[in-house]
Amino acid sequence: MSFFLIKMDFKGRDIISIRDFSKKEIDHILNYANKMIPYAKGKKYEAKLKGKVLSSLFFEPSTRTRLSFETAMNRLGGRVIGFADPSGTSQKKGESLADTIRMANSYSDAIVIRHHQEGAARLAAEFADVPVVNAGDGAGHHPTQCLLDLFTIRAEKKGIKNKNIVLVGDLKYGRTVHSLAHALALYGAQLTFVSPVTLKMPIEVINDCKELGVEPLQTVSLDKAVKEADVLYVTRIQKERFPDPGEYNRVVGSYKINIELLKEAKKNIIVMHPLPRVTEIDPEVDKTPHAIYFKQAFNGVPVRMALLSLILGGKL
Amino acid sequence: MKELKIPLIKNGSVIDHITSGNAVKVLHILGIPKGTSSVVSVAMNVNSKMGKKDIVKVENRELDPQEVDKIALIAPKATINIIRNYKVAKKHKVELPDEVIGLLSCSNPTCVSNAKEPVKSRFMVVCKDPPKIKCYYCEREPEDIADRII
Secondary structure, three states: OHHHOOOOOOOOOOEOOHHHOOHHHHHHHHHHHHHHHHHHOOOOOOOOOOOOEEEEEEOOOOOHHHHHHHHHHHHOOOEEEEEOOHHHOHHHHOOOHHHHHHHHHHHOOEEEEEEOOEOHHHHHHHHOOOOEEEEEEOOOOOHHHHHHHHHHHHHHHOOOOOOEEEEEOOOOOOHHHHHHHHHHHHOOOEEEEEOOHHHOOOHHHHHHHHHOOOOOEEEOOHHHHHHOOOEEEEOOOOHHHOOOHHHHHHHOOOOOEOHHHHHOOOOOOEEEOOOOOOOOEOHHHHHOOOEOHHHHHHOHHHHHHHHHHHHOOOOO | OOOOOOOOOOOEEEEEEEEOOOHHHHHHHOOOOOOOOOOEEEEEEEEEOOEEEEEEEEEOOOOOHHHHHHHHHHOOOOEEEEEEOOEEEEEEEOOOOOEEEOOEOOOOOOEHHHOOOOOOOEEEEEEEOOEEEEEOOOOOOOOOHHHHEO
16 A cells, blocks of 8 residues: 555654654655545554554543544554553552653553653653653643644645644643644744733743744734634643642633634634633534534544554554 | 962862852852862952953862863853862863753753652753753753752
């Protein structure tokens, strides 16, 4: 099968941060993911990862990321071990993350990890010989979410360069938007960051975009920003990331995406969200053609199938 | 020969060209005066061709390379002179390596390097002068490097 021919060698490679990848490499993954769609939908089947075992270590709650990794592995004929809740593991007895990783390393061919501490996946990669995939490390990185977001924008808007992309919500603690801002700048998108003053995009991310030749606009006003947007990427104000509950209460509910707001936007604007959403998108928006977030969530499967195939060297 | 503000030492180390005002931080990095009985002389805001500088002289103690690395974090232009019998036996300008391992703690309380894991802190040097570093694990850049020295 021609689409299984791999031109770049990803075998054994850790997927920790989107910053570890060149644009050419990202393109390769996205192109490969595109060809995975019929397999992700179960319309075609190839047990190319038969005999391979994936450790799925989720120290923090997850619905989409964990299930889509498991689906990706199953769709390719592989098996998954692991946990969705660390309370049933030796971590409760005080075991270090390093030792947990050593064990998973000896039981499986690849490790997917989500952890509440920043840098956890990079640490895991130090203690594992098998490839490690970061499924979110605290407020750090979430590279596979970033890849599926790029995949979605590329598919829906027929490209990323020069598209006007508005990121709105918690830009300070939201790991998704940090990775995404970098990647979008890499592709030459026009960026606007909308957030409450206390949840502004970190200066490191702004500087990173500038180094890539993109000067992001920053504002607190969504009404203005939405008018020119091709893509509206909404994020949840994440209660669990706030060191101070008072700070959370002051900003929660700052932005609400509803039909009224979208009337002011371009007709073909798409609304994306990494999910879960709480109150930031009115359920009425779900029925409109602007709502892409459920399709976006599905795209996690082909993208993760592509990644797993590549890092497991799937001679696919 | 130009007269020195502080006396020559017979044996030990002279740290010259310390960024003006940073001598006390250098002493902190070296763990002085705790744990040493060496005589230490400090001169601050000394005039030199390149403007004001600080100088530290530590008698009977030769700095080891790890200590030199630590100093480079806050005094990137410093030079270390090892003195033996009143003569300069060794002299070199400090320079930050590309990585600094085990010398600083990360400023991010939720960085995995601050958890009880069997790893030393690790920082990538983004800029050598003025020193700018980034945590290898969480990628946070500490604002005040001197405050992060272990």
